[in-house]
Amino acid sequence: MKKRKERIDRGIKVRSTDIFALSSWREMIYLALPRLLPIVGCLMLPIVLGVYWQKVLLSVAVFALLAISWDILAQTGMVSLGQALFFGVGAYCAGVLNHYWGVSPFITIPVAAIAGGLICTLFLLPVLRLRGIYFSMVTLIIPIMLVRIIEATKIFGGTEGLSGMTPLPSKWVEIYLIMGVLLTVLFCFRRMLDSDYGLVLKGISDNDRSVINAGINIYWFKVQSLFIAGSIGAFSGAFMTHVYMFVGMPVFVLDYSILPIAAAVVGGPGTLAGATLGAFLLVPMSEALRGFGGLRIVLYGVFLVVFIVALPEGIFHYIQRKYHQFERWVEVEK
Amino acid sequence: MSDTQLLKVDNLSKSFGGVRALHHVSFDLKPGELLGVIGPNGSGKTTLVNLITRFVKPTSGTVWFKGKKISHLPPYKIVRLGVARTFQMVKPFYNLPAFKNMIISLYSPRMKQLAGGRYGDRDAVALDLLEEVGFERDAHVAYKLAGALPQGYLKRLELAKAIALEPDLFILDELFSGLSLAEVASIVPIIEKMRIAGKAIIMIEHRLKELFRIADRVIVMNYGEKIADGTSKDVMESEAVKSAYLGTEAD
Numbered sequence: 001m002k003k004r005k006e007r008i009d010r011g012i013k014v015r016s017t018d019i020f021a022l023s024s025w026r027e028m029i030y031l032a033l034p035r036l037l038p039i040v041g042c043l044m045l046p047i048v049l050g051v052y053w054q055k056v057l058l059s060v061a062v063f064a065l066l067a068i069s070w071d072i073l074a075q076t077g078m079v080s081l082g083q084a085l086f087f088g089v090g091a092y093c094a095g096v097l098n099h100y101w102g103v104s105p106f107i108t109i110p111v112a113a114i115a116g117g118l119i120c121t122l123f124l125l126p127v128l129r130l131r132g133i134y135f136s137m138v139t140l141i142i143p144i145m146l147v148r149i150i151e152a153t154k155i156f157g158g159t160e161g162l163s164g165m166t167p168l169p170s171k172w173v174e175i176y177l178i179m180g181v182l183l184t185v186l187f188c189f190r191r192m193l194d195s196d197y198g199l200v201l202k203g204i205s206d207n208d209r210s211v212i213n214a215g216i217n218i219y220w221f222k223v224q225s226l227f228i229a230g231s232i233g234a235f236s237g238a239f240m241t242h243v244y245m246f247v248g249m250p251v252f253v254l255d256y257s258i259l260p261i262a263a264a265v266v267g268g269p270g271t272l273a274g275a276t277l278g279a280f281l282l283v284p285m286s287e288a289l290r291g292f293g294g295l296r297i298v299l300y301g302v303f304l305v306v307f308i309v310a311l312p313e314g315i316f317h318y319i320q321r322k323y324h325q326f327e328r329w330v331e332v333e334k
Numbered sequence: 335m336s337d338t339q340l341l342k343v344d345n346l347s348k349s350f351g352g353v354r355a356l357h358h359v360s361f362d363l364k365p366g367e368l369l370g371v372i373g374p375n376g377s378g379k380t381t382l383v384n385l386i387t388r389f390v391k392p393t394s395g396t397v398w399f400k401g402k403k404i405s406h407l408p409p410y411k412i413v414r415l416g417v418a419r420t421f422q423m424v425k426p427f428y429n430l431p432a433f434k435n436m437i438i439s440l441y442s443p444r445m446k447q448l449a450g451g452r453y454g455d456r457d458a459v460a461l462d463l464l465e466e467v468g469f470e471r472d473a474h475v476a477y478k479l480a481g482a483l484p485q486g487y488l489k490r491l492e493l494a495k496a497i498a499l500e501p502d503l504f505i506l507d508e509l510f511s512g513l514s515l516a517e518v519a520s521i522v523p524i525i526e527k528m529r530i531a532g533k534a535i536i537m538i539e540h541r542l543k544e545l546f547r548i549a550d551r552v553i554v555m556n557y558g559e560k561i562a563d564g565t566s567k568d569v570m571e572s573e574a575v576k577s578a579y580l581g582t583e584a585d
Binding site: 196197199200202203206207209210211212213214215216217218 | 387389408409410411413414418419421425427430434437438439440441442443444456495499
């Protein structure tokens with residue numbers, strides 16, 4: 001007698017999401033919990049944590065935003081290996097505005113987010129027609145190229161970078177600004193991906209010919225997705241410029257490209273929430289492992305492998321499945 | 335070109351490197367006509383479709399649609415003019431319900447261009463369209479995951495996606511392949527209905543029996559060339575066609 005695992009939606013899921021007939025507190029909590037938990041968590045964490053971990057939280061949020069930006073691009077069929085491009089361009093936009101013209105951070109950050117998104121879109125416009133690994137290679141190369149250009153031409157402070165940026169008024173403004181943006185971006189773009197518009201984006205990655213066949217100009221949609229992802233990345237770069245009060249060549253380092261991908265893959269791609277969750281796991285883990293000195297990166301790598309092997313679907317997908325469905329073994333004939 | 339022609343293909347050729355996939359193919363099509371395209375494997379049928387819809391760039395030759403040259407336009411613009419095709423390989427979103435698979439077609443700018451086109455709630459329109467192609471509403475087939483549907487339904491889904499665009503010319507690339515006789519029989523009335531509505535249809539087919547029954551005219555391809563063009567009966571009796579399918583007799 002063979003057995004097969006069967007997955008069935010929980011009754012409470014059907015009542016509260018598909019039929020939407022809320023009749024008890026339990027059902028309301030069931031529906032609200034997945035939304036409230038991250039909101040309350042993100043708003044409470046800064047109060048609970050000490051000064052050191054507050055700093056870590058900033059970098060968690062930045063990597064979460066980069067991972068979300070990666071995930072949006074990946075959903076549209078563009079696998080980017082160069083989130084550092086978005087981060088760096090945003091960082092330099094804010095840095096230049098603040099350093100040369102003394103513009104307030106509350107203006108440089110939004111301006112850098114929009115302008116950064118536009119610049120990144122322009123950079124990648126010529127390669128939009130490339131697919132798969134060819135597109136990825138170009139995204140990997142552009143940030144490396146930009147570093148060399150800055151080094152060789154000595155523009156924007158050359159290898160020294162630009163320092164003495166205006167900081168944000170207080171660490172509370174810093175931390176709640178980034179947390180607020182992270183939550184807004186997470187919920188808004190999750191909603192976007194679930195909408196019909198999001199379905200068209202996913203269609204481009206899944207089967208672009210069938211999308212073209214609907215008379216849709218996929219390149220225009222790719223540009224939009226690129227701009228959205230670029231702006232999110234550029235925002236995080238601009239934000240960090242004002243936190244570090246410095247912008248220089250390190251903004252283009254590979255970490256900003258690779259870690260977001262690891263976060264999205266470990267957390268579960270395609271949901272944005274998974275990408276965020278991944279960043280909330282990986283960044284603090286990397287900090288916690290600091291005590292191991294040289295072995296840190298080894299342990300970090302081992303954890304990554306364990307996660308990916310044990311939960312190839314991603315942590316978020318796993319949690320989501322357990323939350324909405326129960327499993328049972330059923331007997332199969334023969 | 336005259337007013338009665340909907341589509342005119344003139345001397346269309348395509349070479350991939352040294353391989354001649356299509357060689358100086360010309361034909362035209364009237365509104366409401368059902369044209370069958372047959373030929374052995376590798377004879378250039380699908381290439382012909384790809385060239386008309388410009389998923390592949392022609393090496394030479396031109397295509398006119400409604401008196402307008404379309405062979406230089408990008409594929410999405412050709413669709414917007416009113417040419418819809420189905421693909422030989424159906425590749426729906428397997429993890430979405432069937433009706434959600436219609437959304438991309440309903441998102442098309444073509445829907446916005448058409449006066450009196452279908453507007454409003456996309457989900458409702460999708461369900462209506464699927465009912466038209468035989469997704470039984472009472473059995474809630476349209477709500478099933480596309481991955482759980484048999485091939486016959488997937489082909490009909492593909493057809494519904496094309497119908498959603500309200501085109502004037504349908505190009506159906508091997509719609510019947512991989513289907514049972516009963517499934518084919520259930521699709522034929524949908525095609526007949528499209529033709530009665532005055533749509534022109536090009537059908538690429540391997541299922542000759544079913545095709546000959548409904549086609550007004552048949553083109554036969556072999557080695558990238560058009561070797562016959564006429565009614566089903568003429569084509570069936572043509573020597574060139576027999577030799578293409580059965581091989582020439584050795585002397």
